[in-house]
Amino acid sequence: MNLTDLTYLLPELILLLAATAVFLLDLLWLKRPGAEGKRALLPYVALVGLGLAALGLIPSLGGVRQVATMLAADPFAVFFKALAIIGVAVVILTAIPYLRGRTPYRGEFYALLLAVTLAVCLAVGATNLVLIYLGMEFLSITSYVLVGFLRHDCKSGEAALKYFLYGATASAVMLYGMSLLYGATGTTDLGGIAAAFASAPQGAGAGLAWLGTPAIILLLAGFGFKASLVPFHQWAPDTYEGAPTPVTAFLSTVSKATGFAVLIRVFMVVLAAMQYQWTALLIAVSIVTMTLGNLTALRQTNIKRLLAYSSIAQAGYILIGVAAVWMSGATFTGLNGVLIYLFAYLFTNVGAFAVVTAVESATGATEVKDYAGLVTRSPWLAGLLFVFLISLAGIPPTGGFMGKFFVFGAAVQQRLWVLVAIAAVNSVIAAFYYLNVVRYMFFTPAEEGAEPIGVAWPLRGALLVTAVLTLLLGLAPGPLITWATHSVQLLALR
């Protein structure tokens, strides 16, 4: 470890400092009379911290480097760190009006969001099973607190408990999978395990082949839990519904992306020799995930639950990219499709939840039928939610279309016809429930006496950013494609 290594850790260090600063400032101003105005500044302190952390990524750009034996500063990690920082920044903007009047402990909320960003940064960069586990646990535990943050709301508590119980089980199972890998190879370093696999005798029944399938399944429980893949998804609907809406936005995007990042790193680096096995498994999981997510979403009447099942289905689409991975492909490597999809999905889904937050903040309503006549109550909110929904449905010219284009493309390239045909049918099913919300917003008249919905300024900022990027990524995706294609470089990947 030397000083240059420290520059690669700048984002993490800045996030740590910023989180501490927000905690301390909150504490400092808490009891002071008349400090309420000052405490309103805390989210902006957090945003500045995130901005500085983003700048801290600059030294890590462009190379594949090992940092302090357990971390990678490779383009892949940088991509996900940037994604997390941007995502959390937008989430903070939506949280400012949401938390007002719901909890007096708002400072902690932003500090926890910074801490959770730090956890994501550690998890996506970790190249050692121990650090991966610690990063994921750090992420999970912080998330449990955030989900249950509204202490006086029973649903929030229920959501946190369910999330915790499922999460604890999933990570125990994942740890068991890790212990298998460690026991067989004697190392926890991803590169080391990969080397042990490579040097072991090949062939059925020989060497380490027995280890492959159980390790894959056990690890998938932990990663799939975060990514909300079926059958590790059961926590998602209840947790999404009960959690504070900004936290739901976080869980469905940044947290999900972290699950995918770790999954890709471990499977690609460590289990490269067993690609055939995990590809087959992921194809099956992908089919089940999107089909189950979409079919269940059809029946939902609560918008947060609807988006929860939609986000499960989206995880299924994203997984296509991993299942169709082909690193020697020129532009459709599968993995770059995953990155493009996740990035576009980040803005789309956070944007959709920002609209939900706006409606919920103004009216307290989260049922789909409460969106009746939204176009007359707030044309902007209705129009923007429409953009986000067609992006989720994968209709151009939106970022969601580009994401689908790339993952479907990778599957077509690999001739995974059945998988991609099922995905195509699924996207038609999905259009039905997305458009059902549109139907309420535009076709059904509002209830008598429904008032216009006002939107607070920070939320307007979040909506502007997400909507502009959702459309921009559909109209001019060139830079993102280049960045994502470059970012599939992983440390220790052969």
Add this chain to the structure above:
Amino acid sequence: MTNSLLTIITFVPLLGAILTLLPWGRWLSLDKAREERLIKNGAIAISLIPLGLAIGLWFGYNQGAGGFQFEINVPWIAAININYHMGVDGLSIPLIFLTTFLTTLGLWYSARTIKTRVREFFFLFLLLEMGMTGVFVSLDLVLFYVFWEVGLVPMYFLIGIWGQPKDRPQYSAIKFFLYTLAGSVFMLLAILAIYFSTGTAGAPGTFDIVEAARVKPFAGNVLLSGLAFWAFFVAFAIKVPSWPFHTWLPDAHTAAPTAGSVILAGVLLKLGAYGILRILLPIFPEAFQRYALIVVALGVISIVYGALVSMAQWDLKRLIAYSSVSHMGYVLLGVGAAAFAIGTPKWVDASAMALDGAALQMFNHGISTGALFFLVGVIYERAHLRDLKMFGGFSNKMPYYYGLFAVTAFTSLGLPGLAGFWSELFVFRGAFEIVKIWAVIGVLGIVLTAAYILWKIVQYTFLGEYDPHKIGHWTDVTTGAEEHEPRDVALFEKVTLWPLVAFMIFFGVYPAPILNFFNSTFVGLMKLEARSWKLEAGS
């Protein structure tokens, strides 16, 4: 190759759409009524720009040179070789003209009949124009797909918001959307498959329609070319719509507001047929030839089935909707016959003739069915119902209306001297030489068409005695007042209908200008296909 004319034609409507959203009332301190009038007139004025430019295309296109002109080809997403490639040839120019022309008429008519949510209506209508024009000018598959989908969204809203509650507009809107989407997602997969099959290890593949037509992806691979062919074909057949994919059409057409039905029948159905001519025929000639008889059969079934179902309808609008299934069947028959002729040199002329007829039928159907839907709108705005059993004897009360309706209806049934005659003649003349039996069965459709038009529409609506007890309340469309008797066509309706009627008569007497356009394109195409086929067979 950077001619910005097509870009302007495509995106001026978008600009207009954005302009309708601006708060003009607040800026110019107008009250709501005056603001709406400004939006309506502004939208009509904006739509004149693409219309004028489309006429410019028509006269500016060099028929002698042929091929794609006014081309623009610049990288859009360079990483995967997606280009912003636009261009027009003899096939697309008349359709672009049709699109811009019907849009202007639709806006003009709607400005006087749409009373609710005016701003949204004109926003969506202009957006729709952009989507449709975009499809006709795109020469890149991804660009084509994007416009294809973009055009879907505004029509969904037009049906859902301005449909009559008794026509189940919400159901019809989502049905329309899901049907089209179901077809187009598989088209997307086929587009991707073309890309990968044309690429090699070193060079990326292509999404370019012209390039793909040159390379002929999957040539020689029966399985993959079949899959890709059907993926495209189903997407287009849903849009055409061909039996058995037509069930969205009667619902959507019936529920849509008048101008929406006009565009739906006049232009959106043409997108499917255009896709078959622009993409399937040049890119998959081999597969198309193999499955041509199925396409011919679907066309003939659509002709006969559509006509029979039309005859059974009592709702005037639904009747005309089903007649579209029948009329678009002629297009499939012509295209299918031409595809069957690929590779047979002696059929080059016959197949070009069938294609001319098919393309002309697209144009004529756009004009005549567009007019028919306007005419249904005319009576609906007055009587607020479309039940043929309640009609009768209108020729006495509305002679002017009867005259316009009669010309349009006769065009639709293919009376010589009116435009519809030529397209049917060419389709059957071409198809008869190639697929004799199917053409003979298809001719039945002409008889059935005459039956439902003369018996159902003309007789039930116009002939007989006018019974004042059947419909007690009539609305005066200019003032909105209640009356006891129907009033003949108002000036704004004449302005809407006369241009269409004029085209029916003009192209009925003198079809050469438009036929030359199509012929120059298709003779070249069929000769090319015949030649390339021989080359392959020889190698």
